């Protein structure tokens with residue numbers, strides 16, 4: 161049993177991870193080579209071995225591509241070297257970003273679901289509202305973000321809210337689209353059943369349309385929660401905030417601190433993955449029964 | 456081989472009021488589906504009177520409009536011409552009064568609800584108190600041989616079990632008119648016999664009116680007071696066979712060995728063969 165699982169599950173994962181790591185180190189070797197050669201030239205080191213070269217390439221202070229171990233040790237240092245409330249602790253920044261991402265996500269869920277219900281229940285909204293919803297997503301978030309910050313700042317909102325609004329802007333769309341599809345996914349026979357019971361619109365909605373929409377909703381929620389992290393990070397760039405993963409990325413790129421940038425990137429990826437995982441956990445509790453309909 | 460004849464039942468004493476109370480009156484019903492390429496004549500000039508307490512079987516080749524006729528009676532399709540009166544009102548009014556219990560050709564269970572909560576669904580919509588609807592669900596699940604499966608989910612059941620849940624769901628609703636579209640199609644012979652017996656008992660007990668679609672001649676003859684034989688393209692009624700003249704209302708399985716039964720079955724078979732001759 162155990163060896164079977166090892167062979168079918170762990171082995172491919174391990175092989176893939178090793179391949180990625182090997183590629184990464186090879187890339188670091190290649191991309192950091194000019195820096196290393198420069199250093200040798202400046203020190204008038206004419207005779208160097210390959211292992212000397214590699215050691216140098218993997219331990220540059222400001223490498224073009226830092227190695228995984230450099231990123232890991234930077235992260236460990238940041239996470240364990242300072243209290244969590246300290247600005248040099250990455251968890252502090254992660255929490256700031258997560259705060260605005262989740263606030264925006266919450267707002268996006270409410271907005272997205274309300275829009276979907278409106279579009280499904282009110283015929284005219286589909287043709288009048290849906291084009292706006294779609295158009296809204298054709299404007300790049302990078303263009304919208306500064307405007308939102310300026311406009312909201314002008315009417316007295318700063319800090320969390322503008323960032324949350326930008327997250328929401330990225331979030332609500334997948335939720336609306338998924339939910340519209342989900343609310344319409346009930347099969348004709350199930351709807352006929354409701355008709356023979358002479359169920360009213362509300363009963364049909366709560367007892368049939370909403371439960372059949374849930375699997376679609378959760379798929380959208382996973383996409384949306386990841387988008388909300390992106391939105392929060394993008395929003396931290398124009399706000400010029402001192403805190404948040406976006407601020408870390410920005411200050412890292414100001415000072416050419418590539419290791420710091422990559423640490424923030426890894427942190428944001430970890431944040432997104434854990435949020436998606438949490439949604440998956442919720443899904444398992446909320447969506448009872450296996451899907452795929454009756455046989 | 457001469458099977459022993461069952462004891463002759465005492466003549467039925469039917470209260471006079473029940474004799475002629477028409478519950479479904481279809482008059483010259485025609486229904487044409489408009490499809491992309493050409494119209495489909497699903498029903499053509501179908502007239503049928505069904506009295507309260509009748510058990511009507513619809514039998515005929517696949518695609519002859521049995522499902523369409525039932526759907527039209529239940530206000531799920533609108534006739535192109537002609538009219539249907541149910542309980543003295545339009546099918547829509549009857550539907551709004553929750554006169555129908557419909558067992559579809561497919562189980563149509565809600566996969567996110569347990570078996571019991573599937574059965575209580577219509578009762579919830581009616582606004583029945585929780586304790587009462589649970590009791591009703593249990594009773595009816597037991598009736599279709601699914602006691603102990605209340606907490607299972609539909610996908611954990613076999614196809615035939617799912618169909619029995621959908622029968623329990625329709626029965627628990629206690630409708631005036633029970634419409635069943637091939638409810639026992641997916642069942643083995645023994646379970647089918649058992650449920651046929653249960654169904655006639657229930658029907659006698661409750662005085663319900665049933666419309667029943669089947670492809671089995673024996674099942675039709677065993678259950679019905681009248682058998683409606685249909686033919687396809689366009690769907691119409693070829694023959695209506697009155698079984699009550701020859702068979703008692705109260706039936707047991709061994710009635711199937713009687714010559715009367717064989718005689719009716721033969722007539723149904725002839726009708727069906729005539730219906731099939733329309734296919735070429």
Ligand SMILES: Nc1ncnc2c1ncn2[C@@H]1O[C@H](COP(=O)(O)OP(=O)(O)OP(=O)(O)O)[C@@H](O)[C@H]1O
Pocket residue numbers: 488489490495496497516517518519520521522523524560690
């Ligand atoms: N929604 C629809 N749109 C177009 N044509 C339809 C539709 N429903 C049924 N039909 C057609 O109407 C005819 C009658 O169909 P119906 O489902 O009533 O047959 P049936 O007697 O119940 O057959 P079966 O025994 O296979 O269930 C068929 O030719 C079918 O193709």
Ligand SMILES: [Mg+2]
Pocket residue numbers: 521522523560636
């Ligand atoms: Mg059919």
